[in-house]
Amino acid sequence: MSSDSPESTLVLLEQIRAGDQAALDLLLTRYRPQLTRWARGRLPHGVRDLSDTEDLVQETIIGVLRHLDHFEFRGEGALHAYLRRAMLNRIRDELRRHSRRGAAETLDERFVCADDSPLEQVIGREAVERYESALAQLNSAEREAIIARIELGQTFAEVAGALGKPTPEAARMAVNRALARLARLMLP
């Protein structure tokens, strides 16, 4: 993700609202790779056979960017969080759609099956849910810090830009604090 200032993102968003296709392409280029990586981890293999992850991500992003009327741009971090939520919802939709094809009754929480995303296979569904639940309990600044750094893998410089922090070191401290809180909230 290139490190542009929040102002330029805001400008792009305005342009997108005005229907500027080039601006849309630019933002897509910026957000798609990271979100795709992120999404891959959360989509079970089965689902991905049905719809290519990249297409899914692209659709989601475009969808979000086109309907920004209710979105208050507080900063890049907020935009990441918004995109992520949209992505998560979209993934859940896909999963439901997939399961409706015939395996609804067998969706057992503890059953590791082909319906598990790579992430779930690795750390278990229960852990993923604890994580999501804990993440939801953080305040928005903390959540954005986690999403930006831990999930999207942005550099601290980029995180600083996203969160509106003055230096990467400040961003790092914010991430550390959020992480510590997150870990506590995740305790079973």
Add this chain to the structure above:
Amino acid sequence: MTDEERLRALVAAVADGTPVDWQRAESGAQTDEERALVRQLRLIATLSEVSRTDEGTHTAEAGEPRAGLLTTAPMPDQWGPLHLRELVGSGGYGTVYRAWDPQLAREVALKLLNADRAEDPTFEQSVIAEGRRLARLHHPNVINVYGADTHEGRVGFWMEFLEGQTLKQWIDAHGPMSSREATLIGIDLCRALAAVHAAGLVHRDVKAQNVMRGPKGRTVLMDFGTGIETGEISRLAGTPLYMAPELLAGGPATPKSDLYSAGALLFYLVSGEFPVTGPSFAHIKAAHAAGSRKTVRDVRPDLPAAFVKVVDRALSSDPAARPTTAGALEAELAASLELPVETTPPPVPRPGPERTGRRPGYTLMGIAASAALIGALWATGTLPWVGGRSHETITASRVRSLAVLPLENLSGAGQDYFSDGMTDLLTTNLSKLGALRVIARGSVMRYKGSHDAHEIASALDVDALIQGSVLRDGNRIRITAQLVSGIDQSTLWAETYDRDIRDAFTLQSDLARDIARGINLSLTPKEQAGLRASAIAPRNVQAQEEYLKGWTALEPRTASAVADALTHFENAVRLDPAYAQAFASIAYAYSQEATLAKMSGEEAYGRARDAAMRALDLDSSQSAAYYALGLVQFNHDWDWAAASSSFQHAIDLDPGNADAHSQYGEFLTAQGRFAEALTEMRRAREIDPMNHVRRSGVAMVLFYLGKYPEAEAELRQILAISKNMGVAKFMLGRVYAAQGRTDEALAMFSEPDAPKEVRFLCERARVLVVAGRAPEARQLLRQIEGSPESERILDALAFVYTALGQRDTAVTLLNRAVDARLPAALWITVDPRFAPLHADPRFALLRRRIGLQEE
């Protein structure tokens, strides 16, 4: 580390994305809650990896967790010949470990580059080449790189392991510093950079994380991010906050860009901020282009103008406006402190005859030699101010370690003591200079008469040697001295001095100062004062003679040698009752007598104390007096605090004194401060490498630290050179015994040159008990107890009884040892042989009796 700190470190590692040994982290947790938290962090770390990885999630088989996701790679045990001990940190380039080099028998820091980058052969080769170039660089302010190599597909290089804090850690902990402190650090940094640049290298990554502040205030410039990198704003080589604008714009790194970084570092040290800042590389680049920056005044309006000016200049956007060289910046910094600085290259020496004066009567080697020498130097162009040199040679200005070879006696028979005395004076004066490592006289004496500079310099591990001669004729003396390169034996500097005998000490002071100037060594005000003080001539020449004779007599370090020396020193003070150095020497000699006699030595210690106090009354800078006083306070008074203070004074006043370091090391060991003791012992060994007593001191502390293989290695090295050193063999026996290798231990104790005194027989008896041969042990015990010496070794008997399980007897003996004030009793607490007694409440009482506080 507290739980808080451990967790915080883990959180930081997860945030930074650095590898964590999770198994170790989990097992290191002290409570269930902590363990659970560690597990959550591990889950988050895994989640992070999965979310961020580009490849592979879709290639995994359904239901099969990917290898490597659940655990990050455990720490490897070995890399090439090095044993890896502990993960110290990591960053963009790779990982740093604390490791053990079995060949050098020392701890090193190993930087292993990330495996993926190693697959590029050109990258690998260039890194190794750079590492090797760094290894040829020797400077006290530059980290000592030992080597670079590839093993198992990973490139690494290993360097000295530094304890201390980086400047970044220091600032984080203490906040910004004064301009004075920053300037002193800056001066050291400039010296380091000068050495780096002179070697044809550019550092490229000068920043607060790369400068270490070691113990005793040594500033060391490290390289390749061997400090832990924080934050992602590091990109490529160089950190944008410290990078010169021409570099950000894409230009090549030059010495001038290093100077900019040095300026940025100074800016940071006094303010915690940076001249040009921003959240990203692009931001900073733009800020530079726009000229939007802070000056020193903006952040610290209170600082002196001179400092502000120097730093702002170093930070000039235009490289041409910055100081021309690191040396120039150093000079500016020193000038801003109003220090008299000796950093300008020495002037061309005047030709020989003028310097030595017109004295037709002297047809000596001295004059002819110096004139010829100067001529020769010009011809070969090896004078430092003549251009053209490669990395391989030592130039005068880079000499930071030397040995003073015994000055040749040209005065005829019976005058050896004088030239030896002059050698000693010179060695002492030079060894007081903190930035110079000077080998102790004891290690150099063996090379008397030898001329193979290269061999001697390699054996002693020094850059250069001082050679010369002393001629005494009636009331005149002439001393010649040359600084000879240890690599190619070229003469780097030479001088001749011709003085009245009364001015011998002034001559020595001048000589030391001239040598320092010749090698571009800046003297601190304290060092300059010290040299001035040493130049004070005694009121009585005869007294001076006796003093010099005393020191020559002392050298063999036997009981009779000490007695001889004392006679001379006593003569000296009789002739001149205000002769502080002679009193200090008396104190020293008596303290040696007390130690050699191994008795409580009431009389010897008393006299040592009296002489020391008289010496200090006359001159409070007499290091030897403090040393002697420390010994008295420790072994006789059992006053730990006073002894500690005295030893530290001794070292402070004469940091090049190996004895003081050794003795302080022993003292620290008795207190249980093993890590500090090891540092002192190592320093003593460094100064006095040929003296096996020093090496065995290192082995001793390693033994107490429980590092038996390392202790064994050290002892074996000693024995390889000095095959019959009984004490070393005995110590090796103790190491074996500690490892349970009782048969080998007993074999060591039976060696023909193993010490036969009753104290050592006790250890033999003890090991017999441990080996399950109690009846033999008891027989030996009876023999020992029957000897008249047994009263002196009550503590040693105690450890045999401890091994036998007879605790009451052991404790009684120990209390009697304390009653008798045996110095050996001071070691009861740390001696592992008394471990079985530690739980006994009477042991705590013993500890209090010997003056150590309850933990």
